[in-house]
Amino acid sequence: MISQKRIEQVLRAINPDDVIDLTAALVKINSVWDPAAGTSEQPAAEHAARWAGEHGLQVIMEPVAPERPNVIVTLAAGPGPRTLMFEGHTDVVTPGDVSAWTHDPFGAEIVGRRMFGRGTNDTKGNLAAMLVAMAALKRSGVPLSGTIVGGVLCDEEDQMLGVRHFIDRGHAEAVTAAVICEPQDGMICTSQKGALRARFHLSGKMCHGAMPLSGLNTAPAMADLIQGLHRLESAAACRLGRDDHLGWPSFTPTVIQAPAGGAPQLNVVPGESRILVDIRTVPRQSHPAIVNDLKELARDVERRCHAHYDDYDRLLGIARRCDLGIDLEILTDRPCTRTAPEDPIVQAAAWATRTITCSEPVYGGVPGATDGTFLWALKHIPIVTMGAGDRQVPHQRDEWVDLDQLVETVKIYAMTALHYLGADRLI
Numbered sequence: 001m002i003s004q005k006r007i008e009q010v011l012r013a014i015n016p017d018d019v020i021d022l023t024a025a026l027v028k029i030n031s032v033w034d035p036a037a038g039t040s041e042q043p044a045a046e047h048a049a050r051w052a053g054e055h056g057l058q059v060i061m062e063p064v065a066p067e068r069p070n071v072i073v074t075l076a077a078g079p080g081p082r083t084l085m086f087e088g089h090t091d092v093v094t095p096g097d098v099s100a101w102t103h104d105p106f107g108a109e110i111v112g113r114r115m116f117g118r119g120t121n122d123t124k125g126n127l128a129a130m131l132v133a134m135a136a137l138k139r140s141g142v143p144l145s146g147t148i149v150g151g152v153l154c155d156e157e158d159q160m161l162g163v164r165h166f167i168d169r170g171h172a173e174a175v176t177a178a179v180i181c182e183p184q185d186g187m188i189c190t191s192q193k194g195a196l197r198a199r200f201h202l203s204g205k206m207c208h209g210a211m212p213l214s215g216l217n218t219a220p221a222m223a224d225l226i227q228g229l230h231r232l233e234s235a236a237a238c239r240l241g242r243d244d245h246l247g248w249p250s251f252t253p254t255v256i257q258a259p260a261g262g263a264p265q266l267n268v269v270p271g272e273s274r275i276l277v278d279i280r281t282v283p284r285q286s287h288p289a290i291v292n293d294l295k296e297l298a299r300d301v302e303r304r305c306h307a308h309y310d311d312y313d314r315l316l317g318i319a320r321r322c323d324l325g326i327d328l329e330i331l332t333d334r335p336c337t338r339t340a341p342e343d344p345i346v347q348a349a350a351w352a353t354r355t356i357t358c359s360e361p362v363y364g365g366v367p368g369a370t371d372g373t374f375l376w377a378l379k380h381i382p383i384v385t386m387g388a389g390d391r392q393v394p395h396q397r398d399e400w401v402d403l404d405q406l407v408e409t410v411k412i413y414a415m416t417a418l419h420y421l422g423a424d425r426l427i
């Protein structure tokens with residue numbers, strides 16, 4: 001039981017303007033990774049580092065790649081076996097066509113209780129919230145048993161180089177739980193879908209469109225592969241049902257390309273083609289089993305195509321060498337994550353949400369991967385994903401965040417740390 005006195009001591013140390021000002025300052029720094037345009041995470045990371053240093057937190061900056069640093073912020077609160085990590089990323093996705101925005105994407109304009117701009121929602125608001133929560137905990141002077149680490153990381157939106165570097169440098173070794181600060185609209189997300197992305201490369205024989213029998217079109221194999229992917233999806237859906245938090249598993253062909261390279265031309269039968277497939281999984285699916293299914297599908301399609309061309313050639317009285325081939329390459333393999341409801345970090349997040357909102361927490365799952373995926377998969381760190389912001393808004397134009405929810409998030413983060421780092425044991 002944490003005393004009301006301790007709770008109030010922490011809440012008194014939170015100044016709501018801090019999170020609004022820090023979010024605005026970060027949003028005004030364009031941190032899209034775009035070397036051609038000369039923008040990167042560097043200035044946003046430097047701003048966050050300066051802010052944390054000015055508020056008495058320990059700060060180190062580590063270059064991950066040129067102009068792409070991680071910032072590691074530490075609050076060594078007191079002796080104790082637990083280390084709680086808050087994780088937020090400094091990069092944002094492109095605003096796209098700026099003329100389609102009603103608000104300046106890097107203006108941090110406030111209208112009513114909403115702030116608009118790229119990153120307000122995903123995830124500079126939540127990044128600011130975690131730093132403000134850490135600073136408030138320090139300022140409050142409440143005794144805590146353990147350490148808080150703020151991972152202000154680069155490149156979450158693409159290859160997740162920042163979190164991988166954080167792990168490679170050994171920073172995750174002591175971490176016993178992590179809060180992934182991403183827009184989940186106040187929900188506590190305890191699971192994340194896995195992602196398996198693959199490329200099928202099909203080779204036939206290029207030829208003139210007027211003489212298709214002199215080549216080998218990959219189109220029948222493309223069609224068969226697409227149908228096969230759908231069969232795999234429906235088999236998974238029937239076998240597993242709908243996951244309460246994550247919904248249905250999916251096998252989605254997203255890029256269907258023939259020819260695989262060069263300009264397409266109407267009178268040329270493409271010799272090479274490819275299909276990219278984006279597979280999203282739920283916890284009971286095995287990624288190695290799916291890879292086997294994909295390999296088997298490729299072999300089956302090859303076999304059926306050979307049989308099809310043999311039959312067809314016999315019908316026409318011709319004989320072609322059918323050396324149609326399908327190669328499979330796995331591009332990304334990120335597992336699902338699931339943290340048990342009884343885990344201390346879930347309990348801490350639930351208590352914090354109840355204490356601040358005076359209502360029962362809502363639990364959910366994250367449809368995409370986050371930096372938390374690697375912390376969970378590589379270091380077995382239990383994670384929860386939570387933060388301010390409508391879940392549909394990331395990556396859209398006129399991205400926004402509700403400022404009241406953002407201030408509430410600072411309080412929830414601070415209370416989560418207060419509970420997890422066992423202040424009650426010291427009272």
Ligand SMILES: [Zn+2]
Pocket residue numbers: 089122123156182
């Ligand atoms: Zn994000």
